[in-house]
Amino acid sequence: MQKNPLLEKEKIIEVAANLFGEKSYAGTSVRDISNALDVSIATIYYYFKNKEDLLFNIIESSGKDLLLNINKAIEEHSNPEERLRNMLIRHVCLTKEKKNKVKVYVEEQHHLSKRFKNIIYKQHRKIYDAYIDQLKELQKLKLIHADSLPIVAFAIFGMVNWCYRWYREDGTVAIEDVAKRLIDLFFYGVLNTATQPVPNQSRGK
């Protein structure tokens, strides 16, 4: 293990996320984690109060990864459409890079106590707000049509957060190509332009 405490903590989070992802939270003991890292159980408890604290740190770290990537996309692009596109590319790519963290976030969050859930909720609110802000920007420029931006944002989260369940790293499609296709679907829809009615007619309340 790393001797730097910050790196050591990060390493425990990564290894625990992989074990929780592979064997589930309930199916993994702190002993399993210490064995996988070849450290004493005391080392784990030096950084984390208990298994739930570790789960919280994995989920919080997953949110941090995403916020960091979203903010980079925002900094790097000034064109709002390009910005949203890049937020989505980075978001989709994370579901491959951090597959087990995403899986733990989706499937194991219910094990957290209310106090931890509230902290995670606030973090997710930041992610949600970042998407809503970009969608509002595009709406202001009349580049998008949507009568409910929250539903659009939740559609994004659903499409992207589902990727870890079906994307195969050993398959033939690169994750960047998956991102491209999901973005095309999100921006243009699947129906052919020729068959698409005028938005005002098609998009009744």
Place this chain on the structure above:
Amino acid sequence: MQKNPLLEKEKIIEVAANLFGEKSYAGTSVRDISNALDVSIATIYYYFKNKEDLLFNIIESSGKDLLLNINKAIEEHSNPEERLRNMLIRHVCLTKEKKNKVKVYVEEQHHLSKRFKNIIYKQHRKIYDAYIDQLKELQKLKLIHADSLPIVAFAIFGMVNWCYRWYREDGTVAIEDVAKRLIDLFFYGVLNTATQPVPNQSRGK
């Protein structure tokens, strides 16, 4: 409890799904389920071998609900676009009607043993194939453009299966309106038509 064995089994599945949805699979005992139903534990074990068997039955029943609804949509509509639209409406509405079953399906499936997982996988394959068949039909008629139908199908599953996490029954939006907006997004995308490039130019490989 109902005296009809089939109805009694169904009732146990419904009540257990609600408890697993509210308190999680790990946080619910067979005793909790028997208490909620006001029956003996022996009654539960008469129908189900153990808690895992009950979980399997909930998830399988969730898949049956969806397949039943998908098949109804297929029977009731001959126009392929209308058919897909109605498959999606029914699918979205189920995430409200059977919220806890959907939650258990998404979050608790990893507790199943390999044998049960394989049966569920085959059932999901039928659902996936039903969507792929409809998408192929639309593709044959040149009504949709997509260079990967599997990615389109997984985008649908993500968007729809995510609804249980954010849709509030006590909110102001009816589930049918959520379905309508998600279908609009899926069919037409969010970008305004005026800004949409010709499909062949926009949808590079």
